[in-house]
Amino acid sequence: MNMIEAIRDAMDIMLAQDDNVVVFGEDVGYFGGVFRCTAGLQAKHGKHRVFDTPINESGIVGVAIGMGAYGLRPCVEIQFADYVYPAYDQIASEAARLRHRSNGQFYAPLVIRMPTGGGIFGGQTHSQSPEALFTHVSGLKTVVPSNPYDAKGLLISSIEDDDPVIFLEPKRLYNGPFDGHHERPSIPWSKHPLGEVPEHHYHVPLGEAAVRRQGSAVTILAYGTMVYVAEAAAAETGIDAEIIDLRTLLPLDMATIETSVKKTGRCMVVHEATLTSGFGAELCALVQESCFYHLEAPIERVTGWDTPYPHALEWEYFPGPARVGSALKRMMEA
C-alpha cells in the first residue's frame, strides 16, 4: 500500500468498526479528497458518515468539536496544512482546552488530518510544516507518520484517542519514501518494507519513536520526509548515524532520544519547517537539558530557512541530503 491507501484504510476500518466515527472536509465526500485519501469512503459508508463541507476550515473544526461533545469521533481533513490557520482559534482555544476547562465533562476526540511539507512545487501556500504551532498548545497531540505502516497504525490510534490529535501527513511521502534526491526517479512504497501494510486493525501507539537506523557516531532526530533525507545523508557520508523517527512529537518519546544521544554523544535535528521557534528548538532544549554531560558538540539544526517556502527555488529551500550530509561531516569534526 502507498501512504494514501494506508490512511484511507485506517479511516475505512474505523468507520466500519465504530458508528460514532465521521469523516468530512473540503472535497472529501463524493470526490474523495484532492489527494484521494477518502476516495470510495462515502460510497461505502454513506453520506451521513463521510461528506463534503463548505470551504470554511474554522467551521470544520468548530462543528467537529460540537460533534465530539455529543459523542461522535470526527476525523476531519484540512486540505493543506497551509489552510489550517483560519481554524487555529477553534483548535487552540477550544478543542485543546475543552477537557481541562470543563473538568472532563466535555472533550473533543477529534483527529485533524492535513498534508504538510514541500517538494511538489506548491509554493508558499501548499508546502508548510506548522507542527511547532501545535506542539506549543497544551492539550493537543501531534503526530507525523513517515510510512504507510505507521500511517495506518498511528491514524487508528489517533481516531481511538480521546484527545484532539493533529495528524500531519508529509505529502511528498504519499507515493514513496522520498529522500530529497528530486533529480532521481522516485521509488514507490511497494519497494519499501514499510509499504507492507496488514489489512486488519492494528495500533502504532502514540508517543513512541522508532529507531530507523542504529548507529554510534551521532543521533539524528527526524520525522516525516526528513527520515529518508537523513538516511540518504548517512549513507552518502558514511557517517554511522543513529536515526530516530519521532512519529509523535507530543507526547514525545524522550526515553528513546536520551538513550541514543547518551550513546552517540552528538545530536542533530532535521526538519522542513522554518528554523526559528520550530520544533527543533524544543528538541535542542530537551536534549541539552537531559544529555548535557554526554554531548561532545553543539546540537545542530538543519531545517527550512526562515523565509516563505519559495516556488521556483524549492530545492534550495528544502533541507536535502547535501545540506544534512555536510552538517554531519562538520559535526563529526567538532
Place this chain on the structure above:
Amino acid sequence: MNMIEAIRDAMDIMLAQDDNVVVFGEDVGYFGGVFRCTAGLQAKHGKHRVFDTPINESGIVGVAIGMGAYGLRPCVEIQFADYVYPAYDQIASEAARLRHRSNGQFYAPLVIRMPTGGGIFGGQTHSQSPEALFTHVSGLKTVVPSNPYDAKGLLISSIEDDDPVIFLEPKRLYNGPFDGHHERPSIPWSKHPLGEVPEHHYHVPLGEAAVRRQGSAVTILAYGTMVYVAEAAAAETGIDAEIIDLRTLLPLDMATIETSVKKTGRCMVVHEATLTSGFGAELCALVQESCFYHLEAPIERVTGWDTPYPHALEWEYFPGPARVGSALKRMMEA
C-alpha cells in the same frame, strides 16, 4: 508615567506627526480601551484616525493590511492576546508574507498591540503569552517591553517600522514593576527610574536587548514581567546573575546574549508562556549552539506549566521568584 500612559503617549505623538497613522480596535475609540491605552486619542485626533471596530479580530488585522497596502500605518489593538487567534491567518499568511510574495510591491507596516501574561486572575482567556506563535512566522517582528521608557520608545520604533510588528504588553506591568510577589503591596512606576519617560519623540531600536543587571555567575534571559521576577530572585538568592531583558524577540540581539553567556558560563531562560515549544526553546537552541564550549551546566528553563492558565491557582502557575530562585541555586550547584 506608567506603562499605559507611555504607550498612549507613543501613539499620540505618532498620530500627530504622521497623518498616515491610524489607531483602532475593540472599545478603543470613544471609551479608550479596556486598559485605557487609547483614552483621549479619539477626542484629540478625530474619529477618522482613532475608532472602534466590530468584535472581529480577523477583520481588524485584515482591514489593517489593506490600509497598509494603500499607504497607511495602522496601529491596532487586540483586546487580549488570548483573542488574537481568530486573526492568526491574516497575520501569519498575509501580513507576514505580503512583502516577500509581492517582491516589495506591497507590504503591511502594521503594529498589532495586545496585552499579555497573567497575574490579574484572568483565567485561561485573559492571561496567555503567545509570543512563540509569532516568532515562528518569518516576516514578523515581535517586541515585548518591560517598562514605560522602553514601551514608548519601542512602540514609536514599531509604528515607524515598515514590517508587521507584534507588540506584546505584559498587562501586569501596566501599573508597576511587578516581581511576582503578589502578596506584597504593589510598587508604582513613579518609584522606578524606567518610569521616567521624556515627553518628546524618541526611539528604542528594535533588535537591541538591555542588560538590566550586570553579573558574573549566570546569565538570565528574560522579557516582560519576568525581568523583575529574575531581579527579585537574584536579590533573594544573592546569586550574581546577569539579567538580560531581550525587549525584541525577533530580530533577536544574539550578540549581547552570546557575550554574556560566554562570560558567565551558565544560562537560564525565564518566561511565563507554557514550556513546550515556547520561545525559551529557541533561546536554548541558539545559546547551546553559539556558547557550547563555554557552558558549565545545562541551560534551564523556568516557565509556565504546560497547562491552561488556571484561575484560582494562578500563583502556582506563574513562574515567580521562588521557582526562579531555587532553579538558580540548583544551577549554581551543577
Place this chain on the structure above:
Amino acid sequence: MAKAHSPIKLHVPEPAFRPGDTPDFSSLDIPAAGSVRRPPVHVSPEEIRDLAYSIIRVMDDAGAAVGPWDESLDSATAIRGLRYMMKTRVYDQRMVMAQRQGKTSFYMQCTGEEAVAVAQQMALEPGDMHFPTYRQQGLLIAAEHPLEEMACQIFSNPGDALQGRQLPVMYSFRESGFFSISGNLGTQYVQAVGWAMASAIKGDSKIAAGWIGEGATAENDFHSALLYASVYNPPVILNVVNNQWAISTFQGLAAGDSATFASRAHGYGLASLRVDGNDFLAVHAVSRWASARARSGFGPTLIEWVTYRVAAHSTSDDPSQYRPQGEASAWPLGDPVERLKQHLIGRGAWSEELHARAQEEIETEVRQAVRRAEALGTLNSGSKPSIKEMFEDVYKEMPPHLRKQRQQLGV
C-alpha cells in the same frame, strides 16, 4: 483621463446618546403587542423574511397577553418562570456583592435580560444542549441547577465542579444541558451547530441551542455557524441576544444600524424571527415554536431577542463612561420581571403580596445556598482546589512531560 471626484468620507457609526445626553428611544420602531402573525412551524424561510424586521410581542402595555403568539401559558408555569427570573436577579446581586467583598475576582450580571434564558430553558426538553455565553445564568436557574454549585464555581473553592480552573461565571454543567462556556466570543456558536448535526447524524431527536451577544455576531464564527446550519439543516436554535451594548460598543458597530441581526439569516436561507426579549410570554412561545420546528426536522431558526443590558458589562466595567445615565429606564421594552408580574396580577394569578413573599423566600434560598458555598472557601480565603488538579485533564491520561512538571512543582 482620470476624472475629478469629490473626496469620499469614512462613516464611523456613533450611538444616538453618550454621557450627558438624555436618552430617547422614541425612534425605535416597536409594533403593538399581538400585531405580528404566527406562521406554521414548517414555513419556508422565504415566506417569513418580514418577521426579521418586526418585533414579536405578546404582552401589551397593560400586561394583557394578546395575538397569535399568545399560547395561554398556564399560570403555574408562568409563575415558575417569574420566580426563576427573580432568583436569577437576586443571585446576580448577591454575587456582585461577593465580588466587592473580595470573595471572587470577577462577576457578570444579566439584569434586564432574565426572560430570554429563563423562558427558553423552560421551552426546551431535558437532553437538549445549550451552548451559552457568560450571560445565560438564567438557563441554569430555570433548569433548577443547585445554586450552591454555581456559587462554588464563582468562589473557585474546593466545591467548584471546575476545580477553580475557570474564570467565575464560565460554568459547565453537562447534566443540566449547559455546555462549558468559553471566554472566547462566538466560538461556541458553531459548536452548537456541530452538536445538532451529530444529533441528526445519529437520528436522535435532541436539539441544540447556540447563544451569542449582538456584539459577538461580528465574530467570524457567527458566519460559520449560519453557513453550516444552512447547508446541513440540523436541529439548532441560534439565539442572538441583542442587549444593545458590547462593553462600551453600541450595536451599530456590529452593523445593527444597517440591518437587524435577525435579518442576517436571510442570506443563508435560514428562518429567522425578531422578538421582544423582555416579554416572557413571547420568549417562551417563540422558543417553543423554534424548538418544535427543529425537532420536527424543519431545521434551524435564528432568533434576535431585543433587550437591554441594564447592568455594567462586568464587575470590571463602568458604563457611566460611555452611555448616558438613565438609558436603562428609558428603554421602551421595560423590565421582564416587572412585566410578567403585572401580567400575572392582571390575570388574577398573582399579587403584590405574593410577589413580596416570593422575593423574600428567594432571597433566603439564595443567601443560604451562597453561605453553604462560602463555607467551602472563597477565592481569597479558606481552601483552594488541589494544586495537583492543575495538571489533570489537560489530556485524558497525563503524559510524561506533564507528570515531570507536576513533580517539579512538588505536588
Place this chain on the structure above:
Amino acid sequence: MAKAHSPIKLHVPEPAFRPGDTPDFSSLDIPAAGSVRRPPVHVSPEEIRDLAYSIIRVMDDAGAAVGPWDESLDSATAIRGLRYMMKTRVYDQRMVMAQRQGKTSFYMQCTGEEAVAVAQQMALEPGDMHFPTYRQQGLLIAAEHPLEEMACQIFSNPGDALQGRQLPVMYSFRESGFFSISGNLGTQYVQAVGWAMASAIKGDSKIAAGWIGEGATAENDFHSALLYASVYNPPVILNVVNNQWAISTFQGLAAGDSATFASRAHGYGLASLRVDGNDFLAVHAVSRWASARARSGFGPTLIEWVTYRVAAHSTSDDPSQYRPQGEASAWPLGDPVERLKQHLIGRGAWSEELHARAQEEIETEVRQAVRRAEALGTLNSGSKPSIKEMFEDVYKEMPPHLRKQRQQLGV
C-alpha cells in the same frame, strides 16, 4: 416527561447532476434580458432587495441589447472588450499547453468567465485597486498589462516580477491596480475593504474591488468583509464570481441552494445585485453603476456574477470525476465571447471575418509574448531567479539571523 419524537436526519446537499447524468438547467430561473429595473446609484439597499434574487441581463437571445441596463456602449469599446476576452482565452490555452510541456508546474484558466474580469476592469479607473483571486487574469489583460511579464511569472524565470517566489498565476502588479494574490482563499476580500477604508480616511476618490469565488464565500473573511463594509461604508465593490463549482464541490455546499450569494448582503444592509456574468454588456453596466455608487460616497455594492467554470479547476484537476460531461455546453447563459461577438455582428460593427482576423492577430501576439518570456527561462530549463532573492523581502532590511542563513547556503 420526555416525549417521543421521530428521528431527525442530516441534510447533505447534492448537485443535481453527477458523472453519467444528462445535465439540464431548465429549472434555473433566468429572467428575460432587459426585464430587471435599474435603480439610481444612490438607492438605499432596502429598496433593491429583490434585485438579489433576479438576474440582470442586457443581451437577449438574439444578441440585441435591451432594457434599462443597456448603456449603448460604443462599438469601439465593446470591440476592445471582445478582444481582451479573446486574448484572455488564448493566453489561458497557451499556458495550459506550457504546463503540459513541463514549462511550469501549475496553471488555472478562467474559460467561460472572461467577461466578468474584463468588463469590470474597463468600467473602473486608473488608481483603483483590485484584490483578485487566481481567476481574474482578465483584469490584467484588460489593463493591457504586458503579457510577457505575466508569462514570466508563470515560468518563474528571471523576468518574473516576483522572483519565482510565488506559485504560477499568483500575480502581483501594483502599477496595473492588481493586488498580490494570496493562495489562501478569502483573505484578500476584507483587505479590499481596508484599502477602501484607507481611501475614505484620506478623502481620496479611489475605489477598491474585492473578488471571491462562490465556494470561498464560505470562508470567514467573507463575513468580516461584509461587516466592515457595512459599518464604515467605504468605496468598495464586492464581487462574488459564482461559477457553480469549487474544485469538486458544487455551489450548494456554500449554501447557494438556500439563498443567492447576492442576498448574503442583505443581513448587513448592503446594496447587492445579481447579474448574468456571461453578458459583457451587463457586467460593464453594473460595474459602472457600482463604481459610480462607491465613488459618490454611497458605499459598497456586492455583486453576484452568475457564470460557469468551463475548464478544470486547475491543471491538477479532472472534472470528469465529479461533474457530467457536457455540463458546460448545457449551461444556459452561454459563452461570453460568443455572445458579445453575436451582439456586435448584430449591431453591424463586427463580422465573422473580422473576428477570425482578430483571433489570428491575438494568437500571434500571445505566441510572441510567450516566446519572449520563454527565452528568459522556464521552470525546468534556462536560468532561475537568483538564490539570494529567497532571503530578500522577508523583511525590509535583512536581519542578522537571515543573513547568517543566506551565508550558510553559500549565496
